[in-house]
Each structure stands twice: as structure tokens, then as C-alpha cells.
Amino acid sequence: MPPGPGPAYIAFDGDRCIASGDLREVARAAKETIDRRKDASVLVFDGSSGPVDLDFRGSVEDVLARLPKAADAPAQEDDAAPPAPRGPGRPKLGVVAREVTLLPRHWEWLAQQNGGASVALRRLVDEARRANRDKDRIRHAREAAYRFIAAMAENKPHYEEVARALFAGDAERFQTWTASWPADVRDHARRLAAAVFEREAQEGAAG
Incomplete structure (x- = not known):
């Protein structure tokens, strides 16, 4: 298991x-x-x-x-946070003003969108976040697994093969090459990498 x-x-x-x-x-x-x-x-x-x-x-x-x-505060997705009760007047959206550099054609397109440039940009960012959520989760899992094995297993047998299997999304090779590692290190490395291989398996089945 x-x-x-x-x-x-x-x-x-x-x-x-x-x-x-x-x-x-x-x-x-x-x-x-x-x-x-x-x-x-x-x-x-x-x-x-x-x-x-x-x-x-x-x-x-x-x-x-x-x-x-804040180390032990439970993490929450921005979209999952419950909205605060609204009082009278203009709502506080937590908007932060920062410089954005775009080409003239980009500004022209944004100006034609409903709500103007700021609303359109926020909508595009939210859509990109939703579209890339799975990819970002896999990337974070891969990076976390690599940081762990780099710190704990750089001198362990087959370290380079394990790293290559991780970035190739090859679960079978990852399991094989980590089999000889100390149990606690092996199990945590596999736990961190599980999300990477789960996604790869889903994409392979879909293909």
C-alpha cells in the first residue's frame, strides 16, 4: 500500500x-x-x-x-474562504495597485472588455489559476520531493536514478531505486512523490 x-x-x-x-x-x-x-x-x-x-x-x-x-495556521484556498459580511458603502476587495507593463495592443484589448482593464486582468488571472491548478500542484509536489531527497539521500545508493525517475514521472523506477533506502527516508520520499506519479498515471490512461 x-x-x-x-x-x-x-x-x-x-x-x-x-x-x-x-x-x-x-x-x-x-x-x-x-x-x-x-x-x-x-x-x-x-x-x-x-x-x-x-x-x-x-x-x-x-x-x-x-x-x-502562522506556521500551524491551516492553509486555505483563496476561492474557498467564506466572504466577509458586507456593510454599507463600497466593499473592500483587498486590491493592491502595482505596475503592469503591456504593449499598446494589449491595453487596447483590455479597454474593450466589460469592466475595464483591471476587471479583465483579474478575470484572466483567475481563469489561468483554475486551468493550471493541477499542473501547479504537481510541480509543487515534484519540487518538494526533490528538495527532500537532495537533503536526505544525496549520498544514498541510486540517488541520481531516483531523481531522474522523479522528473520523468516514472513511478516504477522510482519505487525500484528507492527500495534499498532506509525505511523512513524511503517512505517519506515516496509519499511526497505520490501526487506526481498519480497525475502521470492518469494522463497515461487518458492517452
Whole structure:
């Protein structure tokens, strides 16, 4: 059975997973390991992006006090956020003004759209986000998996073959070449890469 969805954060001491879950509990376990064993080699990873640089100086409470305040806040899609109740007057849309450089023909086309240039640009960006959502998710999964194996398995057997299989979307080769890796490293690498191979399999079946 393939590994399921990964934790928000995960910590390794060498090749062994010592904690997984929210950042506070993972940081606590990492700090306690470092205090208990001075030769510990601890790395902490965000489950979806890569290594996390934590300051382990001082006590456990000192370490926890320095954690990013928003680290454990649940992520929400912009489109999924519930709309705030509207009061009287013009709604606050959170619009940010920034410079956009376009050719004259682009400005001419935008000026002809309903609502003007700003509304048309926002609509185009939202449409592109929806159209590329799956591609972006796969790209993020591939990048997260690569950052993990680069940090944890660069000196492991078949590292280069594993990296090539990841970017080629070859699940079978990825499974084969990671089989000899330490169990915790292997399983987390496979978990991170699962979304990449799932999409590749769907596209292959559709083809």
C-alpha cells in the first residue's frame, strides 16, 4: 500500500523519523533529541515545501517561542474562504495597485472588455489559476520531493536514478531505486512523490 498524505512537518535524526505533526510538537521532539544526544543530526522538513531552518539555542520554551506565529495556521484556498459580511458603502476587495507593463495592443484589448482593464486582468488571472491548478500542484509536489531527497539521500545508493525517475514521472523506477533506502527516508520520499506519479498515471490512461 502506498504511503498516505504526509504530515505538516516531519523531523529526522539521521535516517530515522523522530517526529511528525504540527511544528510545535516536531520542534519540541527535535530539540529534546539534540539535548539528549550531542551528536544528533536533526533536520526538520515542511511536509510540502522543504527543509525548515529552526533556531535550537536555549531551552525548549525558547525554541518554541521563536517559531513562526502562522506556521500551524491551516492553509486555505483563496476561492474557498467564506466572504466577509458586507456593510454599507463600497466593499473592500483587498486590491493592491502595482505596475503592469503591456504593449499598446494589449491595453487596447483590455479597454474593450466589460469592466475595464483591471476587471479583465483579474478575470484572466483567475481563469489561468483554475486551468493550471493541477499542473501547479504537481510541480509543487515534484519540487518538494526533490528538495527532500537532495537533503536526505544525496549520498544514498541510486540517488541520481531516483531523481531522474522523479522528473520523468516514472513511478516504477522510482519505487525500484528507492527500495534499498532506509525505511523512513524511503517512505517519506515516496509519499511526497505520490501526487506526481498519480497525475502521470492518469494522463497515461487518458492517452
